[in-house]
Each structure stands twice: as structure tokens, then as C-alpha cells.
Amino acid sequence: MSAADLHGSCLCGGVRYRAALPVAHASHCYCTMFQKQHGAAAGSYANVPSSGLVIEQGAELLTEYASSGHGRRSFCRVCGSTLFWRSTESPDRIAITLGTLEPEYTGPVEREWFVEHKPAWLPRA
Numbered sequence: 001m002s003a004a005d006l007h008g009s010c011l012c013g014g015v016r017y018r019a020a021l022p023v024a025h026a027s028h029c030y031c032t033m034f035q036k037q038h039g040a041a042a043g044s045y046a047n048v049p050s051s052g053l054v055i056e057q058g059a060e061l062l063t064e065y066a067s068s069g070h071g072r073r074s075f076c077r078v079c080g081s082t083l084f085w086r087s088t089e090s091p092d093r094i095a096i097t098l099g100t101l102e103p104e105y106t107g108p109v110e111r112e113w114f115v116e117h118k119p120a121w122l123p124r125a
């Protein structure tokens with residue numbers, strides 16, 4: 001394990017993971033699927049190499065939902081925290097949710113997707 005790894009867990013603490021760097025990019029996605037899944041304005045993710053993702057605890061609690069032909073969304077079946085998103089078309093990488101990282105993610109967020117779906121109830125800068 002490297003000190004540079006990212007570490008995260010779900011709300012109940014049942015699932016703990018670490019992910020090896022580098023982060024390919026981090027993003028906020030405002031598509032309606034992420035809004036539904038997260039119950040929030042966006043899904044916020046960092047893409048990392050799937051080979052570097054290690055479930056340190058609670059692998060049996062992870063449930064994967066096939067939200068489309070290729071999209072797979074993993075969440076904790078106890079507390080409902082969304083942890084990962086992956087595409088069966090890109091098995092070399094996986095997206096981890098920024099909000100589950102400990103300590104807080106401090107890297108850059110380079111991309112915003114589907115900004116036309118940003119909800120009107122978000123604060124305006």
C-alpha cells in the first residue's frame with residue numbers, strides 16, 4: 001500500500017476500499033441517471049485503474065446494479081452509499097465516488113458532464 005493511494009468507505013463503514021493512483025480525471029456528471037442514483041445534483045467521480053482497486057473490507061456487501069447495457073453501479077446494500085461506476089466496455093478503469101473518499105479528495109476536477117441538466121435548485125455563482 002502506498003501513502004499516495006486513495007482510501008474510501010461507505011456511510012455505515014461496512015465497505016472499505018483503496019485505489020491506486022493515478023486519477024485519470026475527476027468529474028461531476030449532471031445526467032439524470034446520476035441524479036436519480038445519488039438523490040443529488042450530480043455524481044462526482046474520479047477515474048482510476050481498475051487493476052489498482054482493492055476492496056479491503058465488506059466485498060460481500062457490494063451490490064451491482066446494471067443501469068444500462070454497459071453501465072454498472074456498485075453500492076453498499078446496508079447503507080445505500082454509491083461507491084463505484086464502471087463500464088463493461090472499458091474494463092481497464094473504474095470510477096470511484098469522490099464523496100466516499102477519506103481524507104477528502106483534493107485533486108483537480110477537470111470535467112463537468114451534462115451541464116444542461118444542472119438543476120435550477122443549485123446555488124448560482
Ligand SMILES: [Zn+2]
Nearest residue numbers: 010012076079
Ligand atoms: Zn455501508
